[in-house]
Amino acid sequence: MSTKFMLCKFFLISLITLGKRCASTENTRHCVEPKFGHRNCDEQDNAEPTMALVPYNGNNDVLSIFNKPERFFHFAGQDLKISQEWNKFGVAAVVWDAAVVLCEYLDAGNVKLDKKRVIELGAGSGLVGIVATLLGAQTTITDQERALPYLTETVNSNLPENYEGQFTVQALDWQGDLQLFPKPYDVILGADIIYIEETFPDLLRTIEHLSNEDTLVYISCRIRYTRDSNFLKMMSEVFDLKKIHLDRDRDITIYKGKKKTNCKY
Known part of the structure; x- marks a missing residue:
């Protein structure tokens, strides 16, 4: 189930990580750090966010x-x-930093997407799925049913006609029937989808169903609460999970996962 709509009910008071914001505007090149080097994420600070x-x-x-x-x-x-x-x-219809940082990472060529079967979970605005499609992926962009009108319009308005047939916008309820997605994907993408604890078991079940031992999973997130780390712990029981990128200015971390070969699922 997409976490974004669930959060709408109680977002009048929001718990937000305060830190440096991107100083440049979106009209500049990516609103990002100058270069994406391959950082050693083992050296990242372990301090709790403010x-x-x-x-x-x-x-x-x-x-x-x-x-x-x-x-x-x-x-x-x-x-x-x-x-x-x-x-x-x-919250389902705005662009979050985690999506922007993941798009920057993809656009820098860090993930092979050309002709890969890719699915985005909890797409919201669809920015990540749009960028994956532009980079050559065969993309399924998903969110809850009630999010689809906004998501479909946003995706269609940003992908040229020559990309028709290269992407689909589809409802995916993490608590629902996953048999509508029978084949594993090459790449699974998710930006800011792990912040409501009640959804964690269903989200993990969904990722497990959509993947095999060759699937690469990329999760971009800001850890707002200690409980958010619980999902990463849950996921690490089934997937080999590691930090691959940290955007310190926006306090966004990208994790890469691959299903463990000795894990029965």
């Missing part, structure tokens, strides 16, 4: 970016315009 209660206020510096009706990016040689509809769909 947390603060932030009542929702559209004029708040941290949250005001979500009130922008549109955000602009440049990935895979294409200019992208992502509409944001916070007031209508809440």
Whole structure:
């Protein structure tokens, strides 16, 4: 099940990690650090993030970016315009830092996507799935059924006609019937999908179902609470999981997972 819509009900008061925000605008090249080197993530700080209660206020510096009706990016040689509809769909219809950082990582050529079968979970705005498609993947972009009108419009408006047939937008409920997705994927992508503890068992079940021992799983996230780390612990029982990238400015970490060969599932 997508976590984004579940969070809409109680996002009037949000617990947000406070840290450096990206200083440049989306009209610049990726709004990112200059280069993505292959960092040694074993050297990352283990300190807990600084947390603060932030009542929702559209004029708040941290949250005001979500009130922008549109955000602009440049990935895979294409200019992208992502509409944001916070007031209508809440957290499912804005672009989160975790998605941007994952797109930057993909666009830097760190993951082989050309002609790969790729699925994005909890897609929200669909930015990650859009970029994966532009980079040559055969992409399935998923979220809950009620998210599909916004997601479909956003995806279709950003992918040129010559990409028709290379992607699908499809409902996927993590608690639902996964037999609609019978074949494992080459790559599974997820950005900011592990912050509601009640969904963790269903999310892990979904990832297990969609993968085999050759599937690569990329999770981009900001660990907001100690309990968020519980999902990574759960996942590490089934997958070999390691940190592969840290964006310190935005406090986003990307994890890479591959199903353990001795794990029965």
